[in-house]
Each structure stands twice: as structure tokens, then as C-alpha cells.
Amino acid sequence: MAAWVAVVNIALVTARHVLLPARWAVTAMAGAYTPSYAIGLLVTARLLRRRAGGRLDDGTLRRTYAKLLVAAGLGAALGWTVARLCGTRLGTGTAPTTLSLTAGTLTLAVVHLTTARLPRAPELRRLPGLR
Structure with missing residues (x-):
């Protein structure tokens, strides 16, 4: 699950670094954590639901x-x-x-x-x- 968070974070950070001016790139890179962890939460909930047999x-x-x-x-x-x-x-x-x-x-x-x-x-x- 941590790998999913890392992959999304790396992709977002790279895109923000390339696409944004230097003045905003660092702030935007820090902001990449929110969607990364949100996706991590969704993946975790899905895996837990599957392992719990729908009892989540x-x-x-x-x-x-x-x-x-x-x-x-x-x-x-x-x-x-x-x-x-x-x-x-x-x-x-x-x-x-x-x-x-x-x-x-x-x-x-x-x-x-x-x-x-x-x-x-x-x-x-x-x-x-x-x-």
C-alpha cells in the first residue's frame, strides 16, 4: 500500500516540478501528499474490505x-x-x-x-x- 502512495506522490511531484514555475513548484510538491495519501486510503479501504469479507x-x-x-x-x-x-x-x-x-x-x-x-x-x- 505504501508503494501506491509513493508512486502517485512521485508522479505528482514530478509533474508539478516540470509544469509549474519555480516559485510555486515546492509548495505544489508539498501539496502532492494530499492526493497521494487519499489514493492510499482508498486502496487500503478496498483491500481491507476484501480481506474482511465485506464486514468493513x-x-x-x-x-x-x-x-x-x-x-x-x-x-x-x-x-x-x-x-x-x-x-x-x-x-x-x-x-x-x-x-x-x-x-x-x-x-x-x-x-x-x-x-x-x-x-x-x-x-x-x-x-x-x-x-
Whole structure:
């Protein structure tokens, strides 16, 4: 299954590198992970369904991933906003950039874990301290 993710990711990264201007190529390459892992998820679900003899609850799987996707999107948006605000106020250089990145990352993590926990995503209940 990891091979499928890798093949799709390599194809998308290569296409984005060749087709996009250098200014956007790196960002677009990072964005190639989303469709790569989405395809990996579909392949994994199909294989699990086949091995489980049809006993896999697709609805639960879809709902869980939808919840986690919303939580990740909200965390990413707020994390980006915090990083941009810090970057604007702190200026340029290694230390301000590091602080901006750290603030954005911490915001993303806190918002993601908090919002993913609200709809009781089963995967997060297994983490210590998040019951």
C-alpha cells in the first residue's frame, strides 16, 4: 500500500516540478501528499474490505476521516494565520522566522487535536490524556 502512495506522490511531484514555475513548484510538491495519501486510503479501504469479507463499515471510516479532515483544515488555516501575523510583526531573519513557524505549528496542533476530539474521533480516544 505504501508503494501506491509513493508512486502517485512521485508522479505528482514530478509533474508539478516540470509544469509549474519555480516559485510555486515546492509548495505544489508539498501539496502532492494530499492526493497521494487519499489514493492510499482508498486502496487500503478496498483491500481491507476484501480481506474482511465485506464486514468493513465504510460509513464509520468515511465519517472518521471527514472529521479529521475538517479538524486538519481548520488547524491549518489558523496555524497559517498565526504564522503570517507573527511573521508580519516580527520581521525577517532566522529568529523571527523560527518563532513564526513555531507559533503556527503549535496553533495547528492545538486546534487540530481540540477540534478532532470534539466529535469523538475514535483514534484520538486511544491517545493518553485525550480520553
